[in-house]
Amino acid sequence: MNNNKKFVTESLFIKEAIKNNLSLDEFLLLLYFDNSYDSEFDIALVSKILNMDEKKVLMAYSSLMKKNLIKVKAEKNGFGKICEKVSLDNFYQEINFDNKENKKEENKKSIYNIFEEKLGRTLNGMDYEIINAWLDKFKEELIIEALNEAIKNGANSLRYIDKVLYEWQKKGIQNVQEIEEKNDYRNPFIEANIFNLDWLNEK
Numbered sequence: 001m002n003n004n005k006k007f008v009t010e011s012l013f014i015k016e017a018i019k020n021n022l023s024l025d026e027f028l029l030l031l032y033f034d035n036s037y038d039s040e041f042d043i044a045l046v047s048k049i050l051n052m053d054e055k056k057v058l059m060a061y062s063s064l065m066k067k068n069l070i071k072v073k074a075e076k077n078g079f080g081k082i083c084e085k086v087s088l089d090n091f092y093q094e095i096n097f098d099n100k101e102n103k104k105e106e107n108k109k110s111i112y113n114i115f116e117e118k119l120g121r122t123l124n125g126m127d128y129e130i131i132n133a134w135l136d137k138f139k140e141e142l143i144i145e146a147l148n149e150a151i152k153n154g155a156n157s158l159r160y161i162d163k164v165l166y167e168w169q170k171k172g173i174q175n176v177q178e179i180e181e182k183n184d185y186r187n188p189f190i191e192a193n194i195f196n197l198d199w200l201n202e203k
Contacts, residue, residue, distance in 0.1 A: 012095050012098075012099060013031075013034065013095065015098075016091065016094055016095045016098060017030065019098070020067060020069065020094075023060070023063070025052060025056050025057075025059070025060040026060045026063055026064055028050050028052065028060075029046065029050070029052075029057060029060040029061060029064065030064060030069065030070070030088070030091065032046060032049065032050060033070065033086050033088055034088060039085045039086045039087070039088075040083055040084065040085050040086070041061065041072070041084065041085075041086050043057055043058060043061075068090050069088070069090055069091045069094075070086050070087065070088055070090065070091065071086075071087050071089065071090060072084045072085070072086060072087070073085055073086075073087045107135075107140060108131075108132070108135060111131065111135070111140055111143065111144065112128070112131065114144060114147070115127070115131065115147060118147055118148070118151050119147075119151075119156050120156070121156075127158060130158050130162070131143070131158075134161075134162075134165060137165075137169075138165055138169070139174065139175060141175060141176050142165065142168065142173075142174070142175060142176065142179075143161070143165065145176050145179060146161045146164040146165050146168070147161055149161075149164055150164070
């Protein structure tokens with residue numbers, strides 16, 4: 001690159017670029033638009049700044065458009081004239097989505113570790129499926145509270161935890177604070193429907 005122009009990017013930007021298998025030319029052009037205050041596509045200017053042949057710039061631009069990572073929006077400039085500007089909204093949305101998904105995976109990994117520590121054993125495939133199903137329906141804090149309730153009652157059973165969670169769901173309980181306020185986890189349901197079963201031998 002010439003003109004001593006410096007570009008700044010973040011690791012999430014780079015990771016998303018790698019995930020989309022961008023070529024070096026595509027990556028540099030995307031990086032240019034990300035750092036450009038005036039995102040109007042001027043092929044001659046881009047070519048000069050990136051020290052890239054105009055034909056390569058155009059090919060990279062077309063490829064990014066086909067991959068739906070950039071789009072063109074019509075906007076009015078300061079003089080009221082309509083001009084076309086490049087938007088990276090689609091690319092940024094992908095970054096945000098992937099970042100959220102990664103955080104979900106991190107949370108799942110942490111709850112798996114909690115289960116293994118509390119239950120004193122390694123989780124198997126079925127255990128993972130059950131916990132994943134809970135995570136789709138209940139808050140993580142609620143699942144962990146049900147796990148703690150099972151441990152307190154000496155029932156190292158996912159079925160026990162499942163019964164507790166769905167009993168709370170029927171009562172409209174959505175977080176730990178509501179359990180503490182209503183004290184519902186020490187209700188007749190526990191005695192009548194849980195303790196009468198041989199939970200210690202259940203898996």
